[in-house]
Amino acid sequence: MNARQRFANACRGLPVDRPPVWLMRQAGRSLPEYRALREHHEFWELLTTPELAAEVTRQPLRRFEVDAAIIFSDILVIPAALGQKVLFGGGMTLTPPIRGANGIAALKTSGTNGRLEYVAEALKIVREELADEQALLGFAGAPFTVASYMVEGGGSKSYSRLKAMMYREPATYERLLSVVTDATIEYLQLQIECGVDAVQLFDSWAGELSPDDYRKYAQPFVKRIIEQLAPTETPVVYFINGIGNLLEEAKACGPAVLGIDWRVSLEEVRRRLGANTIVQGNLDPGVLYAEPAEIRRRTLAMIDETGGRGHIANLGHGVAPDTPLDGIYAFVEAVQEWNSGGNEKV
Amino acid sequence: MNARQRFANACRGLPVDRPPVWLMRQAGRSLPEYRALREHHEFWELLTTPELAAEVTRQPLRRFEVDAAIIFSDILVIPAALGQKVLFGGGMTLTPPIRGANGIAALKTSGTNGRLEYVAEALKIVREELADEQALLGFAGAPFTVASYMVEGGGSKSYSRLKAMMYREPATYERLLSVVTDATIEYLQLQIECGVDAVQLFDSWAGELSPDDYRKYAQPFVKRIIEQLAPTETPVVYFINGIGNLLEEAKACGPAVLGIDWRVSLEEVRRRLGANTIVQGNLDPGVLYAEPAEIRRRTLAMIDETGGRGHIANLGHGVAPDTPLDGIYAFVEAVQEWNSGGNEKV
Numbered sequence: 001m002n003a004r005q006r007f008a009n010a011c012r013g014l015p016v017d018r019p020p021v022w023l024m025r026q027a028g029r030s031l032p033e034y035r036a037l038r039e040h041h042e043f044w045e046l047l048t049t050p051e052l053a054a055e056v057t058r059q060p061l062r063r064f065e066v067d068a069a070i071i072f073s074d075i076l077v078i079p080a081a082l083g084q085k086v087l088f089g090g091g092m093t094l095t096p097p098i099r100g101a102n103g104i105a106a107l108k109t110s111g112t113n114g115r116l117e118y119v120a121e122a123l124k125i126v127r128e129e130l131a132d133e134q135a136l137l138g139f140a141g142a143p144f145t146v147a148s149y150m151v152e153g154g155g156s157k158s159y160s161r162l163k164a165m166m167y168r169e170p171a172t173y174e175r176l177l178s179v180v181t182d183a184t185i186e187y188l189q190l191q192i193e194c195g196v197d198a199v200q201l202f203d204s205w206a207g208e209l210s211p212d213d214y215r216k217y218a219q220p221f222v223k224r225i226i227e228q229l230a231p232t233e234t235p236v237v238y239f240i241n242g243i244g245n246l247l248e249e250a251k252a253c254g255p256a257v258l259g260i261d262w263r264v265s266l267e268e269v270r271r272r273l274g275a276n277t278i279v280q281g282n283l284d285p286g287v288l289y290a291e292p293a294e295i296r297r298r299t300l301a302m303i304d305e306t307g308g309r310g311h312i313a314n315l316g317h318g319v320a321p322d323t324p325l326d327g328i329y330a331f332v333e334a335v336q337e338w339n340s341g342g343n344e345k346v
Numbered sequence: 347m348n349a350r351q352r353f354a355n356a357c358r359g360l361p362v363d364r365p366p367v368w369l370m371r372q373a374g375r376s377l378p379e380y381r382a383l384r385e386h387h388e389f390w391e392l393l394t395t396p397e398l399a400a401e402v403t404r405q406p407l408r409r410f411e412v413d414a415a416i417i418f419s420d421i422l423v424i425p426a427a428l429g430q431k432v433l434f435g436g437g438m439t440l441t442p443p444i445r446g447a448n449g450i451a452a453l454k455t456s457g458t459n460g461r462l463e464y465v466a467e468a469l470k471i472v473r474e475e476l477a478d479e480q481a482l483l484g485f486a487g488a489p490f491t492v493a494s495y496m497v498e499g500g501g502s503k504s505y506s507r508l509k510a511m512m513y514r515e516p517a518t519y520e521r522l523l524s525v526v527t528d529a530t531i532e533y534l535q536l537q538i539e540c541g542v543d544a545v546q547l548f549d550s551w552a553g554e555l556s557p558d559d560y561r562k563y564a565q566p567f568v569k570r571i572i573e574q575l576a577p578t579e580t581p582v583v584y585f586i587n588g589i590g591n592l593l594e595e596a597k598a599c600g601p602a603v604l605g606i607d608w609r610v611s612l613e614e615v616r617r618r619l620g621a622n623t624i625v626q627g628n629l630d631p632g633v634l635y636a637e638p639a640e641i642r643r644r645t646l647a648m649i650d651e652t653g654g655r656g657h658i659a660n661l662g663h664g665v666a667p668d669t670p671l672d673g674i675y676a677f678v679e680a681v682q683e684w685n686s687g688g689n690e691k692v
Contacts, residue, residue, distance in 0.1 A: 158666035160635050167636030210608045210630050210662075244591040245609040262556045263591040284556050289506050290513030316556075320504035 003067035007135035011235035013310040020067035021335040025318030026060040050121035064332045068135035075141030081112040097153030112183045123194035138191030142203035143180040144218035181221045185228045200237040207242020222253045262316025266305040282316035288327030299334035349413035353481035357581035359656040366413035367681040371664030372406040396467035410678045414481035421487025427458040443499030458529045469540035484537030488549035489526040490564035527567045531574045538580045546583040553588020568599045608662025612651040628662035634673030645680035
């Protein structure tokens with residue numbers, strides 16, 4: 001069973017020799033070879049230049065025996081394709097921020113995929129290189145999360161502009177989210193045409209919503225994306241940071257796999273959602289600062305929670321930039337060592 | 347029934363005419379009169395000068411008919427009393443950061459209350475002014491949260507230093523948390539001697555821990571504080587930002603009241619922990635950006651979840667600095683309008 005088959009089986013709850021493993025943000029600042037590239041290229045240049053994006057995508061695969069690559073990109077490629085100017089460096093800014101119906105009318109809603117060809121090119125390069133050996137993931141931000149950046153014009157602590165729009169101008173909010181949703185569906189279809197094995201939807205900020213507001217302002221758009229992608233039979237992994245408060249709601253969106261952060265145990269997820277729920281996660285990225293023996297112990301214990309079936313081993317959030325490489329090696333090796341019979345319990 | 351009695355009754359699950367109301371961070375940057383004071387005084391100067399701290403504490407009571415004041419202070423007064431230098435302005439820093447046993451040995455662990463007299467003085471001023479009319483709350487940071495600042499030397503995204511200490515040097519971690527816990531117990535006893543009606547423990551970052559790690563690295567210290575304060579019969583409100591993943595664990599600490607953030611409904615809290623659980627919260631502070639009518643509707647619906655009994659109405663997190671004053675008025679007035687029979691359901 002090679003890595004790609006292992007990954008495909010896990011997404012579908014089929015038998016595997018062990019859970020496949022990859023790490024969110026496995027490509028990036030934790031790798032010295034990435035930091036070396038960044039000395040010569042800006043972040044946005046890396047991800048919009050297909051050869052460079054493909055190179056960064058492959059960097060972690062040369063170091064770690066992970067089963068999947070995820071395309072090196074950013075969730076803000078959608079706002080950029082819609083015509084917002086995205087700037088990184090000293091915090092990120094999106095200009096002009098979307099503050100009403102006029103802002104939405106000015107977005108370039110047609111032909112967005114034409115402005116995302118660089119991602120398609122990068123995916124084709126990586127797909128060819130990985131051949132049939134490893135899995136390749138595409139991804140996009142979930143609409144609520146992407147819209148939060150578009151409205152706030154960058155990151156935010158209080159989401160005051162976004163929440164004001166949600167509550168005071170619901171029609172404007174609905175229109176913006178629909179625009180983002182439509183562009184995201186087309187974009188994920190493009191990635192699927194390029195041969196990805198699965199796509200992940202990152203809902204980094206949906207965990208900031210109350211369950212009621214999540215059902216009203218975020219869930220319908222995620223559901224629509226997943227429904228529209230269903231004919232492709234490509235598994236969708238839906239990740240919410242803070243999913244513990246939204247488990248039933250996230251499941252109701254219909255993804256093949258739920259991405260689980262580390263604040264809720266996989267055992268509790270299965271208890272609440274059913275034993276057949278397919279999960280990805282969920283070691284605390286902070287555990288990678290521990291000694292290798294402790295990382296190993298906790299990784300094995302985490303897999304024991306699911307028995308390794310219907311489980312893609314991963315962190316519960318992205319690798320932090322200052323993570324020791326030894327910690328990443330220890331995590332990946334522990335997953336490889338795991339076997340359903342012989343792990344000591346903790 | 348005056349405000350102070352209403353608050354005292356609510357903390358004990360006794361009958362009230364309506365839930366008492368106050369807002370976390372009701373004193374501070376959302377108020378123009380606070381911003382005016384800040385033009386002449388630094389933040390740390392305000393909170394360490396008893397007359398000024400008392401003045402800021404009273405500011406929201408002049409505007410809003412809240413039932414309780416909370417002393418204007420900061421959870422970092424404990425690191426300061428232990429001898430760390432705390433600097434605000436352009437981000438906050440604590441120097442030297444605690445990086446091992448030597449750092450802990452250098453802390454001034456005895457006589458911390460002598461270096462917190464300014465808080466006692468401010469409390470006495472406010473207590474006298476409020477007389478028997480309104481409730482007064484004291485507070486402290488919970489040990490895990492306070493220690494995170496002490497070890498990281500400020501705020502953090504990944505808590506890499508703290509987590510490295512937890513996992514690699516458990517004895518050092520335990521020693522630091524014990525030092526913080528002991529100082530916090532004495533400090534809260536001092537506040538209780540000054541006449542506060544309740545104390546709140548803010549565990550702002552405990553929601554970043556996995557449930558297993560919470561039980562091991564945060565819960566024992568909170569439990570110890572609450573046990574030590576029990577003879578005073580002063581209610582402890584225990585607030586975790588992200589409590590939804592830690593409900594049973596937080597309850598097991600034994601606080602009189604659980605402070606609930608907005609990511610979990612009060613209905614779910616009572617379903618999981620029992621109908622008699624006394625709660626504080628939990629409107630999303632982001633709802634204060636909505637129209638007053640919508641704020642009113644949501645506030646009444648939030649109280650209907652508990653029927654108003656054993657419930658201190660509050661936000662699910664602190665007031666954001668850019669919150670419109672109209673929103674705060676609408677929230678407080680809605681709580682005052684609530685009555686157990688006559689609210690339209692939503």
